[in-house]
Amino acid sequence: MELTYILETMSAEVKGFLYTALVDMEMAAPIGEISAPGAVVNGLQAATVFTDMVRNHMKNLECLGDEVMGRTTDIIITTDRYQVIVHPMADVMCCQVLFLRNEGSLGFARATIQRYSDSIRRAMRGEMVEGMARR
Numbered sequence: 001m002e003l004t005y006i007l008e009t010m011s012a013e014v015k016g017f018l019y020t021a022l023v024d025m026e027m028a029a030p031i032g033e034i035s036a037p038g039a040v041v042n043g044l045q046a047a048t049v050f051t052d053m054v055r056n057h058m059k060n061l062e063c064l065g066d067e068v069m070g071r072t073t074d075i076i077i078t079t080d081r082y083q084v085i086v087h088p089m090a091d092v093m094c095c096q097v098l099f100l101r102n103e104g105s106l107g108f109a110r111a112t113i114q115r116y117s118d119s120i121r122r123a124m125r126g127e128m129v130e131g132m133a134r135r
Contacts, residue, residue, distance in 0.1 A: 002123045003031065003032040003120065003123050003124070004032055004034070006116060006119050006120055006123060007022070007032055007033070007034045007120075008034055009116075010112055010115075011036070011098075013112050014098070014100055014104060014108070014112055015105060016083075016100040016102070016103050016104020016105075016109075017036050017098075017099075017100055017109075018035070018041050018043070018100055018101060019033070019034070019035045019036065019039050019041050019047075019098070020033065020096060020098040020099070021033035021034075021047040021097050022094050022120065023050075023051045023095055023096075024051075024094050025054060025055055025094055026093055028048040028051045028052060029048075030044055030047065031124070039099075043097070043099055046084075046097065046099075047097040050075075050077075050084070050086045050097050051097075053086070054072075054075065054086055054095050058072070058088070073087070074087050074088075074110055075088075076106065080102070081102060082099055082100065082101065082102065083102060083106050084097065084098070084099050085098045085106070085109055087113050087114075089117060092124045096113060096117070098113060
């Protein structure tokens with residue numbers, strides 16, 4: 001699967017990577033997921049909950065309008081053990097959730113997600129992604 005390959009490639013670049021998932025925002029159902037060996041986080045359950053949070057956030061922003069608040073690019077959640085990036089991709093009605101250990105660089109992880117998000121969008125639309133061989 002091309003999406004799995006993209007997620008594997010992306011996750012290999014993120015220091016402290018634990019888990020990532022693409023979740024359908026309408027159904028809160030997983031589209032694809034990758035875990036680090038030995039990861040103890042229940043990422044899939046958390047990813048679906050975060051998707052609900054994104055939907056609610058988007059509804060709240062609709063009330064204010066883009067000209068007031070702008071467009072959400074990422075939602076960041078930090079705890080004493082983990083960092084979580086929730087990256088909504090409203091144009092393909094999904095979001096990516098990425099968990100990393102606190103020793104990982106949140107800024108680098110965000111940049112990596114943004115760098116791969118176009119490839120994920122194209123793969124979800126069934127388009128061939130340049131430089132990515134289909135598996």
